[in-house]
Amino acid sequence: MNNTSTSQFTSLCLKIVGLILIISALLDYLTLAIPFQPLDSQWQISFTGQIVDRGIVPMVGISFILVAVWIEATLSNTPKKSGFDVKLPVFILASLLGLLFLLLVPLHLNNLRLASDNAINQIQQGADQAETRIKEQYDQLNALAQDPQRLQQLEAQLKQIDQAISSGKVEGQTLNPQQLQRLQETQQQFQNFRELAKNPEALEARLSELQTQLRDQKLEREGRAKTEAIKQGLRTGLSSLMLAIGYIVIGWLGLKGFGGTSLSPKKAPVR
Structure with a gap:
């Protein structure tokens, strides 16, 4: 060729x-x-x-x-x-x-x-909703701290939960592992409520900590959104x-x- x-x-x-x-x-x-x-x-x-x-x-x-x-x-x-x-x-x-x-x-x-x-x-919007939920929980705990009757009810509920966890039964029925785990989580949550309700300073500190975390997370997510837009804009x-x-x-x-x-x-x- x-x-x-x-x-x-x-x-x-x-x-x-x-x-x-x-x-x-x-x-x-x-x-x-x-x-x-x-x-x-x-x-x-x-x-x-x-x-x-x-x-x-x-x-x-x-x-x-x-x-x-x-x-x-x-x-x-x-x-x-x-x-x-x-x-x-x-x-x-x-x-x-x-x-x-x-x-x-x-x-x-x-x-x-x-x-x-x-x-x-x-x-x-998500940060505002989360802050609203935090404020509602704070108001509930603050009201709980100022109401001795509600504190007594909380203590009674904790005792019932402690007994159920110790015996592994509720109203004569044996708890399965999932039910026991949920009960332990509820116990931990109620204990936290009790500690915060009895300690106003800790309650205020916890509120401030959650608000700071929420603010930092919002700023971080906003920064990531802006950075991603800039990167994609420059590349494309x-x-x-x-x-x-x-x-x-x-x-x-x-x-x-x-x-x-x-x-x-x-x-x-x-x-």
């Missing part, structure tokens, strides 16, 4: 591989869009991230086709007849993909901002921007030089 035949075979292989890469990538984009929910910001974030991760595949396919065209041009000693030129749809596709990835940059960053704000609002946003630049350069330069000899080697004039 001579050099010309080898080059022709190489050109054909590059075109086939490039076409397969482009078609498979576009089909992949279509399948990723299912189910189609363009108004859902979470769907937009997921879809954008996935197509950006696969965004280099069509560019590789386009490069293969353009290299194949260049190889064919180097082998041709006669000017190409007018007709269908594979470079035109390739350059148009590159321009469209460049526009797509360019538009995805601000859209993705805005969606991440909205998602981050929503996550922070949910964290704030910059990748999409670089893909947009690459596709636009290929498409713009190709369309600008289309019809000329941008992909054809310049031949020395015959004297």
Whole structure:
């Protein structure tokens, strides 16, 4: 096989591989869009991230086709007849993909901002609910500490639980391991209530400790949400921007030089 035949075979292989890469990538984009929910910001974030991760595949396919065209041009000693030129749809596709990835940059960053704000609002709501529950428990314990009758009832309940745990029976029925474990947990909880109710200073200290833990957890979760949004924005946003630049350069330069000899080697004039 001579050099010309080898080059022709190489050109054909590059075109086939490039076409397969482009078609498979576009089909992949279509399948990723299912189910189609363009108004859902979470769907937009997921879809954008996935197509950006696969965004280099069509560019590789386009490069293969353009290299194949260049190889064919180097082998041709006669000017190409007018007709269908594979470079035109390739350059148009590159321009469209460049526009797509360019538009995805601000859209993705805005969606991440909205998602981050929503996550922070949910964290704030959860922290408010937890703080409300803590305050309710504090009020109950404070009321318990000021009511001797309720303290006596608590002591009586603890004695009954102690007897049940010691005997392993409740009302004559033997406790199974799960029931015994739940009873021990209830005993521990009641004992904590009793200790806190009898010690107002410890109750105040416990309240302050829980509020501090809750505040620290809220700040930590908010920080993680913001950091994750920044990381995802930088990774996907910059990748999409670089893909947009690459596709636009290929498409713009190709369309600008289309019809000329941008992909054809310049031949020395015959004297």
